[in-house]
Amino acid sequence: MSTLTPPSPDPPPPSVPSPLTPHTNPLIAPSIDPAEVAYFEGLAHRWWDTEGPFWPLHKLNAFRVLYLRERLSQTFGRDPAADRPLTGLRLLDIGCGGGILSESMAKLGARVTGIDVVPKNIRVAELHAQGRGLDLDYRLTSTEALAQDGVQFDAVLNMEVVEHVENRPTFLTACGALVRPGGVMAVATINRTLAALVIAIFGAEYVLRWLPKGTHHWRKLVKPAEVLADLGDAFTLVHHTGVRVNPFDRRFHFTPYLGVNYLLLVQKQPPEA
Numbered sequence: 001m002s003t004l005t006p007p008s009p010d011p012p013p014p015s016v017p018s019p020l021t022p023h024t025n026p027l028i029a030p031s032i033d034p035a036e037v038a039y040f041e042g043l044a045h046r047w048w049d050t051e052g053p054f055w056p057l058h059k060l061n062a063f064r065v066l067y068l069r070e071r072l073s074q075t076f077g078r079d080p081a082a083d084r085p086l087t088g089l090r091l092l093d094i095g096c097g098g099g100i101l102s103e104s105m106a107k108l109g110a111r112v113t114g115i116d117v118v119p120k121n122i123r124v125a126e127l128h129a130q131g132r133g134l135d136l137d138y139r140l141t142s143t144e145a146l147a148q149d150g151v152q153f154d155a156v157l158n159m160e161v162v163e164h165v166e167n168r169p170t171f172l173t174a175c176g177a178l179v180r181p182g183g184v185m186a187v188a189t190i191n192r193t194l195a196a197l198v199i200a201i202f203g204a205e206y207v208l209r210w211l212p213k214g215t216h217h218w219r220k221l222v223k224p225a226e227v228l229a230d231l232g233d234a235f236t237l238v239h240h241t242g243v244r245v246n247p248f249d250r251r252f253h254f255t256p257y258l259g260v261n262y263l264l265l266v267q268k269q270p271p272e273a
């Protein structure tokens with residue numbers, strides 16, 4: 001006589017690894033400052049308003065995209081004059097906000113992943129890209145969590161973010177881990193100098209009122225040498241420049257002076273031959 005055994009329950013469906021559900025909460029990370037998250041969450045609906053609080057980033061964007069087009073083409077042996085010179089390159093935009101820079105890089109042909117720690121930013125970025133038929137991979141995650149996944153990119157863009165994080169060394173170590181050997185990272189931020197305090201904080205936030213008061217905090221500004229020290233010996237400085245804005249016509253220019261806004265391009269040691 002056969003024993004009747006209760007039917008075994010259906011096996012659980014194979015788990016689909018999702019970048020949004022790693023093993024631990026990707027939004028608990030040393031680099032995240034809850035005050036910054038609240039600040040950007042409150043402005044997120046204005047990312048694509050070119051007259052709104054992010055107008056300086058929109059103005060800066062055209063300028064920095066020319067720079068990245070030149071430099072990334074040079075690094076990866078592409079023709080900068082081509083329509084889509086970055087075709088096929090895997091690019092990570094850290095702190096992508098509403099996607100201003102990510103979209104521009106996707107239009108140059110790059111396969112762009114954009115990450116941010118502010119939920120509304122990612123929703124705005126996704127909706128904007130969908131509305132334009134652009135295929136971008138946006139993820140709500142921290143740099144540390146993505147680095148733990150072991151993924152790497154040809155180029156990492158770290159633009160106007162370092163001055164908003166807590167625990168900068170941990171953040172930059174994770175950023176560095178996300179660059180593949182031989183790949184590059186661009187870091188744009190604000191120096192911790194008296195000139196930056198006067199121009200970038202007092203001037204831009206209190207006199208010209210180009211940015212909301214409290215956008216930047218002196219203690220979080222970063223010296224170029226600190227960026228390089230945090231990234232460690234695996235990285236070599238390839239290029240550096242200062243960036244300044246003309247307060248009258250609001251145009252951006254390069255300058256050899258790194259004392260206020262600056263941009264560094266660093267390269268990770270290529271693999272041993």
Ligand SMILES: C[S@@+](CC[C@H](N)C(=O)[O-])C[C@H]1O[C@@H](n2cnc3c(N)ncnc32)[C@H](O)[C@@H]1O
Pocket residue numbers: 031032033036037040057094095096097098100101115116117118121142143158159160161164165166
């Ligand atoms: C000034 S915006 C720059 C946006 C964009 N990178 C650009 O240059 O157009 C700073 C961005 O960094 C994000 N952010 C703040 N803290 C972060 C962190 N710990 N990790 C990643 N992104 C962060 C903010 O949510 C915001 O989108």
